Amino acid sequence: MVESLLKTVDIYKSFAGVQALKGVSFSLKPGEIHCLAGENGSGKSTLIKVISGVYAPTSGHIEFSGRTYNKITPIEAINNGIQVIYQDFSVFPNLSVMENLALNSELADNKRFVNWKRMRKIAEESLSKINFSIDLDLDVGSLTVAEKQMIAISRALMFNTRLIIMDEPTTALTKREVQQLFKIILKLKDQGIAILFVSHKLNEVFEISENFTILRNGEKVAEGETSSLNTDQFSYHMTGREFEAKHFIPAEISKKPIFEAKDISLSGKLEDISFSLFKGEILGITGLLDSGRSELALSMFGMNKIDSGTFELNGKVVKIDSPQAAIENKIGYVPEDRLTEGLFLSQSIADNIIISVIDKFTGKAGILDNEKREKEIKLWVEELSIATPDPNNECQTLSGGNQQRIALAKWLACNLDILILNGPTVGVDIGSKHDIHEILQNLANKGLGVIIISDDLPEILENCSRVLVMKSGKIVSDLDAKTSDEQAILSYMM
């Protein structure tokens, strides 16, 4: 048996009385691709931080290449060849690709003067290790997420690296970019570098990893070879609940469309988009990241002003040139990036829920009517079972799934006819994802027209009755979800 590269033995970690890790042991062999899975709050991040030396374990120890450490410092971890690539990649967006790549080694060598030639050479060498080519003088801030990730990986490889820990590396990537990433991961494996892949996306875990460890509430609940695991077991281990995957069948779909887009164009982004949405259905829109799917959503919500074309609501032409106009026409939009666009994180849960309808709670002269306000808040906290002891707590005290429910509650309070959701379950754990899908299906059954924009194809196929596939700003296909599958959709997307 090959000697293990990394071993954690019976790691306990508690913070101020909260047990984050309870006796976690796992091991990793050189060149192994290992998936660490678990829902938000399961202790994944804490475990990574113990391995990389950010946290010292309360008890237990780490063995690295046979050497035992009771605790490891970040520098020791780097010297032992451990590199962590965090979700935000820790790149410097205002510096060039070359500077980003060469800076660390320049600093490590204690160089006092900048030698541009040497830096260029270092940068070129590190990129060639993963066969990635890019203009070295570009600002990293102008790159796509996938390119930034490649930069982060190349940078991680510069230090005689033996283990790369990737924290949710695929979150912001499109399907194609994920495939490229996986190719690189396999190449690194061939070089004997072990990868610890942190994820909660099922299909990725199955596709790439050889072994898995699943954490739940700080405990290891399952481990083994990925080939011996199936989807249902995986979901069960992650959540401790069993789910039935079933295709949503709308209760009643109206004969006449509730909303129609006719020949919508936006220069350089959208071209002659036409489609209709019926009451009671969930319509899926999918496509690659640059296919124009988000631009279309923003146009429907009045954030992008369209160049030509019309929107019709119940057969009447309406002008949607601002979010206010969209809301007046009973159209709501749950944005792609919950944290920066959807929520007021430092404000109370209560205010987050009612902000769009707050004008309804005014008495005379714009004075807040507290009684009405409280009633409305209570209604939505209960309706969407938002887990909070007090709605006056800050929104950021909640988990991703609960935050997304708040984003939903905000729009439901507006009493909408049409709800557009962009990536409704990105960064949400399996349990909450299931609950959010259920909420959306109930909404459709109550007579809303729901549009889900997502590149999570299983999500689209499970919930939507029709799927529009977009490519380069055009709708290339209108599919019936019942008779379609992921392969068919992918072939239109690419």
Next chain:
Amino acid sequence: MKTNFKNIGSYFKKDQHIKRLIVMIIVWMLFIALTKFNKFYSLLNFQTMAAQFPEFGLMALGIMLCMITGGIDLSIVGIANMTAILNAFLLLALTSENGSLPPYAIPLVFVLAIVIGAAAGLFNGLLVSKVKIPAILATMGAGELFRGVCMALTNGNAVSKFSRTYSQLINNKIGGIFPVQLLIFIIMAVVIWFILSKTVFGTKIYMLGSNLKAAKYSGLKTDKLLIKTYMLSGICAGLGGMIMLANYNSARADYGSVYTLQCVLIVVLGGVNPLGGKGKISGVILAIILLRMLETGINRFPHISSYYISLIWGGVLILIMVLNYFSENKKFTIKNKAA
């Protein structure tokens, strides 16, 4: 926000910041009581303080409002002086030969002060919201512009020699005890407290301050809200200018030039988050009072030069911010650990 009125006691316990300011005021008052009791604790001294702080106190309230939206208003002193100079010209024109003013003059100058302040604020608001210039640059530029207007109007000279009636009226003590300046400050403070905690507009500017993008996506008319906020700030500054006009019995382009920075510091000291979204008027008012008491108290020690006041004031500010950092950080680590 509702909790503040339900139970004042628990509210102060919850709000570290307010508690800390109160403790500092009490410690300072005790220190003065032990060392210079007679020179500090007199009605006259408190009346003097109460007549002095409203001029910059009002400006600080304006900055607070802008800072809650995530911006700042650095043009307050410019607005105050512009208001004071324009009204000084008006008073000069209205002053009759025997040195008296017609009865409508006083209400007229105050209405005009509000109009000038609001107009200047509108200008700031348009720059910040429509032209999307960062507030710090827009209002700094506007402040210079207003100062330039003042200079052009006066050639840098003081405008005085208008009827003393105005200054006398504002420097009056109601019932022989209560300074009129303080009354003006209290009225404005109550108005702003009411706006922030009881109206929809107040809630909206807090929300906007914590996330402008999300506010847009929630259908808030962010431009309009910002413009209104800067107009309110302009009105505060205009009224501050009217008190300066009365306190100095003249108006000049460079009066109160230290107030800009001082007011920003007061607002931060009062617990308003410079990034927006957080801050209460109670904290800002306590910070204003603390500053005034420190300065007056130090003046009671003749052997401490008044040059030390900046030193001590700066020290207090840094101390408060360091304390904030540690208490915030403690909060943060607990939060992280719980997650």
